[in-house]
Amino acid sequence: MRPTIGPFPATRLRRTRKSAAIRALVAENSLSASDMIWPVFVRDGEGIEEPVPSMPGVVRRSVDRVVEAAREAADLGIPAICLFPYTGDAHRTADCAEAWNPDNLSNRATRAIKAGVPDIAIMTDVALDPYSDTGHDGFVRDGEIVNDETTEALIKQALSQAEAGVDIIGPSDMMDGRIGAIRAALEAKDHKNVLLLSYAAKYASAFYGPFRDAVGASGALKGDKKTYQMNPANSDEALRLVERDLSEGADMVMIKPGMPYLDICRRVKDTFGAPTFAYQVSGEYAMIKAAAQNGWIDGDKAMVESLMAFKRAGCDGVLSYFAPDLARALA
Numbered sequence: 001m002r003p004t005i006g007p008f009p010a011t012r013l014r015r016t017r018k019s020a021a022i023r024a025l026v027a028e029n030s031l032s033a034s035d036m037i038w039p040v041f042v043r044d045g046e047g048i049e050e051p052v053p054s055m056p057g058v059v060r061r062s063v064d065r066v067v068e069a070a071r072e073a074a075d076l077g078i079p080a081i082c083l084f085p086y087t088g089d090a091h092r093t094a095d096c097a098e099a100w101n102p103d104n105l106s107n108r109a110t111r112a113i114k115a116g117v118p119d120i121a122i123m124t125d126v127a128l129d130p131y132s133d134t135g136h137d138g139f140v141r142d143g144e145i146v147n148d149e150t151t152e153a154l155i156k157q158a159l160s161q162a163e164a165g166v167d168i169i170g171p172s173d174m175m176d177g178r179i180g181a182i183r184a185a186l187e188a189k190d191h192k193n194v195l196l197l198s199y200a201a202k203y204a205s206a207f208y209g210p211f212r213d214a215v216g217a218s219g220a221l222k223g224d225k226k227t228y229q230m231n232p233a234n235s236d237e238a239l240r241l242v243e244r245d246l247s248e249g250a251d252m253v254m255i256k257p258g259m260p261y262l263d264i265c266r267r268v269k270d271t272f273g274a275p276t277f278a279y280q281v282s283g284e285y286a287m288i289k290a291a292a293q294n295g296w297i298d299g300d301k302a303m304v305e306s307l308m309a310f311k312r313a314g315c316d317g318v319l320s321y322f323a324p325d326l327a328r329a330l331a
């Protein structure tokens with residue numbers, strides 16, 4: 001029931017905005033470092049931090065530097081880090097076998113972080129795009145991204161990540177049936193407490209461009225991802241995908257990208273009440289950074305405002321490249 005709003009001047013809505021103290025008292029939502037999952041890019045080598053040109057302030061780190069970054073993130077109160085491997089052409093093959101190599105970059109980074117920073121949760125990505133010669137998230141047969149054969153590979157990839165010790169597995173591939181298949185495989189191999197954060201409503205988006213540069217997939221990708229990622233015109237379909245993934249064993253769900261899809265976040269949270277996350281993707285980060293670098297907007301204020309919007313839209317947390325910047329700005 002809505003409270004009745006009296007007529008002016010009994011009601012002056014500006015009263016509750018009169019000072020910082022009063023505004024703080026009536027704030028409906030809050031934002032903190034503990035809402036953040038920080039995506040990081042991992043590369044080969046040692047002592048390396050290599051800038052990603054299309055994402056100012058973001059670097060690809062060698063494993064030793066990722067461990068240092070994880071330590072800093074944990075100290076800033078960021079609960080989770082999400083690993084994305086930057087793979088050279090040598091590791092991109094038709095069979096994508098590097099995806100389930102126990103010693104691939106992602107698994108080596110997982111073990112190193114677990115050893116050095118046991119208090120941060122580690123999330124990893126399940127999809128074949130870092131390892132495929134086509135840049136697609138699945139196997140391509142006669143021009144089709146094949147579903148069931150891809151799922152078999154995703155199971156192997158997920159199990160290798162669980163063996164390495166990850167806390168949260170994030171299938172970002174958008175194949176049908178992969179959540180149920182991965183969940184069953186994890187149960188069978190006694191990885192009962194590994195969480196699945198499903199990229200449930202993932203749209204075929206232009207905002208992934210800088211990420212594909214960061215992981216070295218831009219050159220590889222042939223065609224687009226529209227037969228598996230969602231049509232930006234759709235909203236009911238997102239609810240069906242979320243319901244399906246929750247029923248198959250997802251612990252948490254994600255909407256991606258973030259800012260252009262806040263309506264989806266709200267519908268998903270209101271409909272299911274499940275732990276709901278959004279991914280503020282690379283293109284969203286790049287837009288804010290680029291405008292700030294040009295002096296067109298205040299970068300820190302735009303960052304905080306954009307992240308608060310996710311909380312207002314019903315999200316429990318956000319994957320964002322801003323995570324450490326946010327934590328420092330709030331500290």
Ligand code: PBG
Pocket residue numbers: 125126127128129137172173207208209210211212225280281282283
């Ligand atoms: C691929 C994957 C993508 C992102 C996360 N996992 C890109 C894609 O689907 O092409 C995008 C993240 C970002 O843009 O920040 N499995």
